[in-house]
Amino acid sequence: xxxxxxxxxxxxxxxxxxxxxxxxxxxxxxxxxxxxxxxxxxxxxxxxxxxxxxxxxxxxxxxxxxxxxxxxxxxxxxxxxxxxxxxxxxxxxxxxxxxxxxxxxxxxxxxxxxxxxxxxxxxxxxxxxxxxxxxxxxxxxxxxxxxxxxxxxxxxxxxxxxxxxxxxxxxxxxxxxxxxxxxxxxxxxx
Amino acid sequence: xxxxxxxxxxxxxxxxxxxxxxxxxxxxxxxxxxxxxxxxxxxxxxxxxxxxxxxxxxxxxxxxxxxxxxxxxxxxxxxxxxxxxxxxxxxxxxxxxxxxxxxxxxxxxxxxxxxxxxxxxxxxxxxxxxxxxxxxxxxxxxxxxxxxxxxxxxxxxxxxxxxxxxxxxxxxxxxxxxxxxxxxxxxxxx
DNA sequence: CCCTTATGATATACAATATATCATATTATA
DNA sequence: TATAATATGATATATTGTATATCATAAGGG
Numbered sequence: 497x498x499x500x501x502x503x504x505x506x507x508x509x510x511x512x513x514x515x516x517x518x519x520x521x522x523x524x525x526x527x528x529x530x531x532x533x534x535x536x537x538x539x540x541x542x543x544x545x546x547x548x549x550x551x552x553x554x555x556x557x558x559x560x561x562x563x564x565x566x567x568x569x570x571x572x573x574x575x576x577x578x579x580x581x582x583x584x585x586x587x588x589x590x591x592x593x594x595x596x597x598x599x600x601x602x603x604x605x606x607x608x609x610x611x612x613x614x615x616x617x618x619x620x621x622x623x624x625x626x627x628x629x630x631x632x633x634x635x636x637x638x639x640x641x642x643x644x645x646x647x648x649x650x651x652x653x654x655x656x657x658x659x660x661x662x663x664x665x666x667x668x669x670x671x672x673x674x675x676x677x678x679x680x681x682x683x684x685x686x
Numbered sequence: 687x688x689x690x691x692x693x694x695x696x697x698x699x700x701x702x703x704x705x706x707x708x709x710x711x712x713x714x715x716x717x718x719x720x721x722x723x724x725x726x727x728x729x730x731x732x733x734x735x736x737x738x739x740x741x742x743x744x745x746x747x748x749x750x751x752x753x754x755x756x757x758x759x760x761x762x763x764x765x766x767x768x769x770x771x772x773x774x775x776x777x778x779x780x781x782x783x784x785x786x787x788x789x790x791x792x793x794x795x796x797x798x799x800x801x802x803x804x805x806x807x808x809x810x811x812x813x814x815x816x817x818x819x820x821x822x823x824x825x826x827x828x829x830x831x832x833x834x835x836x837x838x839x840x841x842x843x844x845x846x847x848x849x850x851x852x853x854x855x856x857x858x859x860x861x862x863x864x865x866x867x868x869x870x871x872x873x874x875x876x
Numbered sequence: 877c878c879c880t881t882a883t884g885a886t887a888t889a890c891a892a893t894a895t896a897t898c899a900t901a902t903t904a905t906a
Numbered sequence: 907t908a909t910a911a912t913a914t915g916a917t918a919t920a921t922t923g924t925a926t927a928t929c930a931t932a933a934g935g936g
Binding site: 605606609613631632633636637639640643644647648650651659663666667670671672674675676679680 | 795796799803821822823826827829830833834837838840841849853856857860861862864865866869870
Binding site for chain 1: 913914916917
């Protein structure tokens with residue numbers, strides 16, 4: 497197992513941190529590559545030795561967070577208490593609000609949110625059994641579940657988290673999880 | 687009432703049509719202002735006599751469609767059949783799929799979708815009476831209703847509309863309208 | 877019909893991307 | 907620790923796209 501050159505790791509870390517800080521400051525679109533390299537105190541040309549463009553760096557940064565969140569959401573036993581899962585989500589978001597705000601917020605690129613929805617839907621479909629007689633196709637239900645979860649998180653973050661994670665978990669259950677599960681999936685109790 | 691100079695109207699129309707065509711072809715971000723003016727067969731500098739930048743032109747174009755859609759959704763009597771409203775939405779989308787695909791699709795900018803959600807939520811709140819004892823705040827319910835409607839439309843469009851508007855209307859009712867209304871609003875029958 | 881104004885064509889300043897080169901410093905590893 | 911490999915910094919440069927200014931011409935309004 498090769499440990500990559502420390503210089504590379506250092507550079508990429510500095511670039512990632514610089515990008516996150518800058519998105520929070522002025523939004524993704526307004527950032528130039530020179531902004532990033534100056535903030536990271538890295539030579540301008542060095543950026544292109546690691547990433548083709550801004551988007552590639554962002555994807556790299558985002559993957560870490562996305563995998564972490566998906567792990568929390570789907571890394572556990574299926575058939576778990578839906579309310580408990582909701583609390584877990586909003587606790588995680590609260591604990592990582594700086595980064596999540598950047599990645600899911602309106603200041604980040606839309607493509608990222610689409611990517612998260614894509615990966616989340618696949619997980620939902622993998623872990624839930626569709627109800628055969630439902631007029632709501634499982635694919636749509638999964639997409640709805642994930643997309644509206646993200647929308648709810650976005651609302652919460654953009655309004656500076658005015659309700660507790662517990663409260664949001666309950667809202668999440670009532671507005672999203674319960675209706676989706678009952679109308680499109682078979683609920684298997686533990 | 688002043689009728690604006692015909693030349694202005696003509697130029698802005700040409701720019702709008704060019705933008706829509708180009709977004710469909712290669713996505714919003716990839717478009718340059720020179721692309722637009724060449725497609726519209728308009729002088730490059732002329733663009734800036736009408737719009738500050740690409741985004742301003744897009745907003746101008748989008749407002750027409752957004753107002754039309756909101757008119758359909760909320761211009762009618764409240765307490766209407768939810769299923770009927772759902773069908774209206776998906777019929778409208780089907781009839782204007784080229785433009786809607788551009789405006790709500792992944793190739794357009796995220797800010798537009800946020801704007802639609804914002805305006806839609808305000809309308810929902812204005813036309814529905816919140817249930818006082820609900821753990822789900824009306825503001826969140828309204829946001830959820832609109833945001834997940836748009837997500838559903840996006841799914842439908844991006845999958846080339848595999849189900850009929852009637853079927854989508856039923857899915858819409860079951861997955862979104864019914865749960866949202868029952869958990870956060872007072873349903874008043876006609 | 878005449879005056880106003882929108883447009884086209886063109887030039888130019890400027891900002892940002894993307895690549896190339898070469899000397900230097902850092903790292904891996906034998 | 908010595909040596910070879912390579913990542914980095916600094917710099918130059920080509921390219922692309924934005925944004926503004928100017929002036930002659932054409933189109934439209936009253």
